[in-house]
Amino acid sequence: MQLDTNLKVAITGANGQLGFQLVKNLSGKVKLKAFDRASLDIANSFEVEKKLTAFTPDIIINAAAYTAVDKAEQEIEQADAINHFGAKYLAQTAEKLNAILIHVSTDYVFNGESDTPYLETDKTNPQSIYGKTKLAGELAVIEHCSKHIILRTAWVFAEHGNNFVKTMLRLAQSQPELRVVADQTGGPTYAGDIADAIISICVQLKNTEESRWGIYHFSGMPFVSWHQFAVAIFKQAESLKLINKIPVTNAITTADYQTPAKRPAYSMLNCDKIDKQFAIKSSNWAKALENLTLYK
Template sequence: MTATCRILLTGARGQVGWELRRTLASLGEVVALDSRTLNLADADAVRRTVREIAPAIIVNPAAHTAVDKAESEQDLAHAVNAIAPGILAEEAARLDALLVHYSTDYVFNGSGDRPWCEDDACDPLNVYGASKLAGERAIAASSCRHLIFRTSWVYGARGSNFLLTMRRLMRERPELKIVADQIGAPTWCRDLAEATALILSQVSACGFDQWGVYHMSNGGETSWHGFAEAIQALDEFDETCAPSRLLPIPSSDYPTPARRPLNSRLNNDRLAQVFGLRLQDWRAALALCMDER
């Protein structure tokens, strides 16, 4: 990777994008765009922007991530999560650029209790998962060099996520009912960004040819209720605030417009085998994230 390498980063104000803007800076010139400067729902704007910037690498963490809203905003979710990645892939192929894209555990139906492998059959339960899967397939159908990183339960110290929501609600309500039968790995956006930068350094330094899909999540597993308990245990409450009681409930007691998979475990062995990387355990990552705040 040379200092003159130009990297186009989308979603620069999002959780993962904000971290990537910093981790990618050592790899080249980062052209960081957000929803105000690049509307991914505008296919012509996406194509025009890539051609104007002519990057060597495109990193696309941007997405329509409002899972429940996607049920009523199917066209928008498809435009951002499926059509836009396909255009980025087509333009990457034209430029002989590398495309890095982020996807989700929601491409699976959540059956069983075995961690999902990259080659397992996809069967999304909701519009969000279906749109992300369509984006993956559009990228795979192109001839561009690409890395697709599927991750799960992303959170960070900024933006809108489970961690920040729980910290607020734990100060506002005496009791919280938290789903306890959906299992996955909370994943810190900084770990995703740092791993991405390390991988990009590797693939530029040798004749790498193992393009495709990789699972990338923090180690271990828990439920949303377990995640909430860990947040509460690490949080600091002053003497005027009694922490909420956290009550475990089944998904059936918390109906949402979009169905969620019960099993969101991801098998990260391929990432370790190819790149020698494993993200740290989710509890260690959470502690670091909360220490920062």
């Protein structure tokens, strides 16, 4: 199945990790309008309606988000404006235009206290401002846009933007010893795989039945701790001669590394639903690390 070249797709957050990858993968394949924060403030309802109505997209992909998790604990209004009200305005406009809205969300909507991978139907209970504003955004999308897909993901990394992989590579260049949290577990997810998943959904939603609308989980496998992920990054970096020596990587607890925002200890997302509905497999984060030379 291929994308219809006449399909009109609008992307918000075009310069973020995921947005950048979506623009790259969709360019030349559809009629594309990419908005970064400078060209579209999604927290401005008038601007959202004006600019999207002028383009009349068939599909809106909301990859824009306030993602500074710790800063959000202080910048509550800013986080809410983008993650909650931005999502609401996009949903309202999508409904007016009879467009599909694909909205990207997060594992932070859960409290992280589960002992089995979270299902889409599991109770939400965010523990941080970031998580609370993202959940508010999900609820706004559900309320205001009938044709919606909410895609929850976790631990996103990519060649473009700031992320854990780049931070570890940078620290490994100068620090002989590092401390990395080992009691938080989840699925690192390559932004390129999220983009491919979204594009696959776009292809399949052309003549969708109503049962496909709703919430889906998409994240990487296998599940690991941040410490295990760091060790995997260092091993690959050493094999590619990006670092001379793997730093001593000490496993620490969340209590040893205090942050303003509470992180979920358990961020495993069950991805069976997206596989069943759209034949989309989980992200392979180890494969994404094979091109580690591009993470500069």
